Amino acid sequence: MRSQGLVQGLLAVAAAGSVAVTVLIFGFMIVLGLPLVTSGTFFNLFTSSWLPNEGLYGIVPMMAGSLFIAGLAMIFSFPLSLGCAALVAVLAKGRVPALLHRLVRFMTGIPTVVYGFAGIFLLVPVVREWTGSGSGMCILSASLLLAILIAPTMILFFTDSFTGVPKSYLAAADALGATPVQKFLHVVIPCSWRGLTTGVLLALGRAVGDTLIALMIAGNATAFPGSLLDSARTLPAHIALVVAADFDSLEFRTLFACGILLYAFTTLTVVLTRRMVADKGGAP
Amino acid sequence: MKARCCDKLVTAWAWLSGLVLTASVATLLGFLLTKGAGTLSPALFFGDTVPLDALLLKRQVFEGIFPATVGTLLLVGLAVGMAVPVGIATGIYMAEFAAPRTKAVFGLFFDILAGIPSILVGLFGFSAAIFLHHHFSGQITPCLLISALSLAFLVLPYLIRTTQTTLENLPRHVRMTAPALGASKLQTIFYVLLPQSLSGIVSGIILSIGRCAEDTAVIMLTGVVATAGIPASLLSGYEALPFYIYTVSAQYADQAELMRGYGAAIVLLAVCALLFALTAFIRHRLADHLLYGAR
Numbered sequence: 001m002r003s004q005g006l007v008q009g010l011l012a013v014a015a016a017g018s019v020a021v022t023v024l025i026f027g028f029m030i031v032l033g034l035p036l037v038t039s040g041t042f043f044n045l046f047t048s049s050w051l052p053n054e055g056l057y058g059i060v061p062m063m064a065g066s067l068f069i070a071g072l073a074m075i076f077s078f079p080l081s082l083g084c085a086a087l088v089a090v091l092a093k094g095r096v097p098a099l100l101h102r103l104v105r106f107m108t109g110i111p112t113v114v115y116g117f118a119g120i121f122l123l124v125p126v127v128r129e130w131t132g133s134g135s136g137m138c139i140l141s142a143s144l145l146l147a148i149l150i151a152p153t154m155i156l157f158f159t160d161s162f163t164g165v166p167k168s169y170l171a172a173a174d175a176l177g178a179t180p181v182q183k184f185l186h187v188v189i190p191c192s193w194r195g196l197t198t199g200v201l202l203a204l205g206r207a208v209g210d211t212l213i214a215l216m217i218a219g220n221a222t223a224f225p226g227s228l229l230d231s232a233r234t235l236p237a238h239i240a241l242v243v244a245a246d247f248d249s250l251e252f253r254t255l256f257a258c259g260i261l262l263y264a265f266t267t268l269t270v271v272l273t274r275r276m277v278a279d280k281g282g283a284p
Numbered sequence: 285m286k287a288r289c290c291d292k293l294v295t296a297w298a299w300l301s302g303l304v305l306t307a308s309v310a311t312l313l314g315f316l317l318t319k320g321a322g323t324l325s326p327a328l329f330f331g332d333t334v335p336l337d338a339l340l341l342k343r344q345v346f347e348g349i350f351p352a353t354v355g356t357l358l359l360v361g362l363a364v365g366m367a368v369p370v371g372i373a374t375g376i377y378m379a380e381f382a383a384p385r386t387k388a389v390f391g392l393f394f395d396i397l398a399g400i401p402s403i404l405v406g407l408f409g410f411s412a413a414i415f416l417h418h419h420f421s422g423q424i425t426p427c428l429l430i431s432a433l434s435l436a437f438l439v440l441p442y443l444i445r446t447t448q449t450t451l452e453n454l455p456r457h458v459r460m461t462a463p464a465l466g467a468s469k470l471q472t473i474f475y476v477l478l479p480q481s482l483s484g485i486v487s488g489i490i491l492s493i494g495r496c497a498e499d500t501a502v503i504m505l506t507g508v509v510a511t512a513g514i515p516a517s518l519l520s521g522y523e524a525l526p527f528y529i530y531t532v533s534a535q536y537a538d539q540a541e542l543m544r545g546y547g548a549a550i551v552l553l554a555v556c557a558l559l560f561a562l563t564a565f566i567r568h569r570l571a572d573h574l575l576y577g578a579r
Contacts, residue, residue, distance in 0.1 A: 105560075205399050
């Protein structure tokens with residue numbers, strides 16, 4: 001019996017340590033970001049532009065860059081993912097669903113940097129030719145590639161919730177003479193909106209948190225982006241680019257403001273996702 | 285009539301989506317493979333150095349991806365080695381011991397940890413390294429050890445979650461049999477429940493190996509450098525495949541270096557594809573009772 005207490009204690013220590021990691025990461029950002037608030041520069045972050053040589057450390061252009069690139073990627077990716085999930089779960093017959101599902105699962109394993117590398121030498125020149133101006137490294141290119149990157153997250157979640165619709169509902173629709181598309185539109189989608197929302201939230205978290213695609217493809221300009229063909233910088237890419245600066249400088253401190261924003265955003269999506277999943281228990 | 289039109293439209297859209305997705309991935313990967321297939325040779329890894337000399341660390345490799353490959357292997361080994369014991373122990377605690385309230389609170393923390401963008405884990409690793417440098421030892425700077433530790437934090441939630449869900453999803457009769465025969469709780473866990481969940485846990489480990497091998501955002505803040513050779517110690521800088529691919533894409537000096545970038549991308553892709561195939565194999569072929577029977 002005593003050995004059980006010992007083992008249980010060890011396991012509990014491991015669990016507490018894992019929780020401590022989460023807290024530690026947040027704590028580090030708060031503590032290191034705190035001088036921003038006390039020195040009064042905190043609010044300037046949200047009013048000025050990024051001109052470190054003139055002592056201006058505004059991060060609004062990066063927030064806009066993140067918002068545009070992630071938002072546009074979601075707009076491209078959502079209809080695509082919904083279509084693929086419909087194909088896998090409901091509409092297609094034969095070998096297609098299994099093959100497509102396997103491809104999507106494989107896509108989750110493709111390294112982001114490989115997407116970025118192929119994007120630079122394939123997608124960027126195409127966009128450059130197509131638009132006829134600029135370098136091709138712009139919001140549009142980055143969001144197109146990001147759309148492919150986040151699609152598997154949505155497709156897998158959508159497919160799971162589509163196949164989770166009770167068989168009796170589908171049988172009832174069949175008995176009423178519904179076609180597969182009618183079944184999909186009037187039974188499957190209304191029954192799985194929680195799964196749809198969860199998938200969208202997770203993919204959004206992934207899109208906002210991704211560093212590499214925007215860093216490699218979007219061009220990283222610090223000006224406020226004016227059009228889809230402008231170069232832009234996202235918050236994660238900004239952190240990656242500025243980190244080489246001096247540790248005690250104000251410039252470096254502002255990274256923790258970016259970090260806290262990102263942390264808060266992803267935590268929000270996680271909390272909303274958990275609420276979605278928890279609600280499921282009570283609903284029919 | 286209207287309904288049939290709608291039917292056709294939705295079906296067409298679904299098929300079009302599937303086609304677009306497949307075509308995009310096929311184009312991106314196909315482009316990479318056709319452009320880079322020619323670089324796949326021992327020279328890609330070792331450059332002008334004699335392979336045996338490089339492998340025995342007698343001579344440094346300059347024009348090849350050997351140092352980056354070794355760096356990635358060391359990094360993955362260290363990170364997964366640190367994360368696996370803690371992750372699995374936490375998973376067991378969550379599934380078997382935690383009270384419902386503890387489980388809910390801890391679960392929230394692990395979900396948050398899983399959602400943190402990897403760049404923030406990198407920023408944390410960097411800050412921690414500087415903090416340690418100022419307060420403990422001047423020898424500590426961003427290095428192999430710091431990177432491995434940060435990556436371990438990154439994959440910890442995956443390991444916890446796969447272990448926990450595999451244990452929780454075991455059929456009820458498996459859970460009941462051993463206690464009915466008089467086994468203690470620990471005996472049940474270590475002789476019945478864990479062996480039965482081995483395939484799930486191993487899949488989780490392989491998943492985190494892939495995550496460590498492909499991650500770039502964490503390591504670029506915590507000590508990876510463009511040229512370092514084989515790392516001399518845990519506290520030195522190192523090279524890694526994903527970072528090599530990134531630097532080549534950002535600034536390649538000549539055509540030969542660009543081609544090595546293609547080669548490195550194919551190698552990394554192949555490693556990840558292999559790991560993916562391995563998890564698929566474990567899920568499908570290696571049924572739990574097989575592993576259990578072999579004991």
